[in-house]
Amino acid sequence: SFVVTQPPSVSVAPGKTARITCGGNNIGSTTVHWYQQKPGQAPVLVIYYDSDRPSGIPERFSGSNSGNTATLTISRVEAGDEADYFCQVFHNTNHPGVFGGGTKLAVL
Amino acid sequence: QVQLVESGGGLVKPGGSLRLSCAASGFTFSDYYMSWIRQAPGKGLEWVSYMSDSGVTIYYADSVKGRFTISRDNAENSLYLQMNSLTAGDTAVYYCARQGSGSGYDLESWGQGTLVTVSS
Numbered sequence: 605s606f607v608v609t610q611p612p613s614v615s616v617a618p619g620k621t622a623r624i625t626c627g628g629n630n631i632g633s634t635t636v637h638w639y640q641q642k643p644g645q646a647p648v649l650v651i652y653y654d655s656d657r658p659s660g661i662p663e664r665f666s667g668s669n670s671g672n673t674a675t676l677t678i679s680r681v682e683a684g685d686e687a688d689y690f691c692q693v694f695h696n697t698n699h700p701g702v703f704g705g706g707t708k709l710a711v712l
Numbered sequence: 713q714v715q716l717v718e719s720g721g722g723l724v725k726p727g728g729s730l731r732l733s734c735a736a737s738g739f740t741f742s743d744y745y746m747s748w749i750r751q752a753p754g755k756g757l758e759w760v761s762y763m764s765d766s767g768v769t770i771y772y773a774d775s776v777k778g779r780f781t782i783s784r785d786n787a788e789n790s791l792y793l794q795m796n797s798l799t800a801g802d803t804a805v806y807y808c809a810r811q812g813s814g815s816g817y818d819l820e821s822w823g824q825g826t827l828v829t830v831s832s
Contacts, residue, residue, distance in 0.1 A: 635816040639757075646807055646822040647757065653816050690757055692819070700771060700817040701749075701759035 606634070606695045610704035616681050617712045624707045626674040626691030635694040636674040638667060641706075642687045650689075651676060678709070686711045714738045714821040716808045721826030728798050732826060734791040734808030742786035745769075745811040747819060748793045750804035750828075758804075761793065762811065775801070798830045 609627040616622040626636060636654050639647035649658050651667035654674065664679045674693075678685055691704040720732040732748070747762040761782040762771045770782060781794040791808055805825040812818040 637816065637818040639819070646824050647819070648822070649818060649820050652812065652818040652820070653814070658820065692757075692817075694817045698771070700762060701747075701757075701819070703757040703759070705756045 605699055606693055606702045608691060608693050608702050608704040610689075610691060610707045612705070613708045613710060615710045615712055616678075618681055618683060620681055622678040622681050622685070622709055624676045624678075624689050624691075624709065626676070626693070626704050627672055628674075628693060629672060631672055631674050631693060632670040634669075636667070636669050637692045637694070638676045639690045639692065640685075640687045641690065647690065681709075681711055683711050685709060714810065716810065716821060716823035718806065718808050718823045718826040721806065721828045723829045723831065724798055725832050726799055726830055728830070729794070729796045730798065730828060732793040732795065732806055732808075732828070734793075734823060736789045736791065736808075736810070739810070741784075741789040744813065745817075746784060746791045747809045747811055748782065748791075749807045749809055749819065749822075750802075751807070751825075752801075752804045755804075760806070762817075763791070795828070798828075800830050802828060803830045804828060 638651040641647040654669040655667040688706045693702045715737045717735045748760040779797045783792045807825045808823040809819040810821040812820045
């Protein structure tokens, strides 16, 4: 099955840009979604279809997907962005949701 | 607005059974694929099962195939997960989620989850 790799943690200062990666063999040929999960809460979809933003998600959140890496970019990071972020790769209907292991974003 | 409320979790002994329910509201339930996703304590997400809007198409993760059964009642706006032969490895928070209406299997709305603990 498709293997997806995320860095365990990313640290960023407030106001700076955070980039969280999701790696996989030719992941650019798949569809990637991103979820934010704060402690004790359910995940929230923040980016879908590689780079689209659901309504209510700030424009500071953006996504890209090419080659072997998909990237979630959070601009002008705020303390409230501190959370775990999971990528989900849609490969085919037999493996609808391969999740990355998650990346903990720490706002310094 | 979309609301998904899971229930039925709890403590169960290894080998036991449990039935989870998800009550949906705020949208036309029969129009959407629905899923169960689980998260073991301190771990990542695992897609357990999904069912198409009509109930015809079903997916199970290999880890639960033959033990878990997903079902839905569109008249009652409810999704279910029957879990049999439970093991410690099934201990997790189980989330009910609504899939997006496109073909990319995004999970656009989630419930708050129900905790299943398998322990003697």
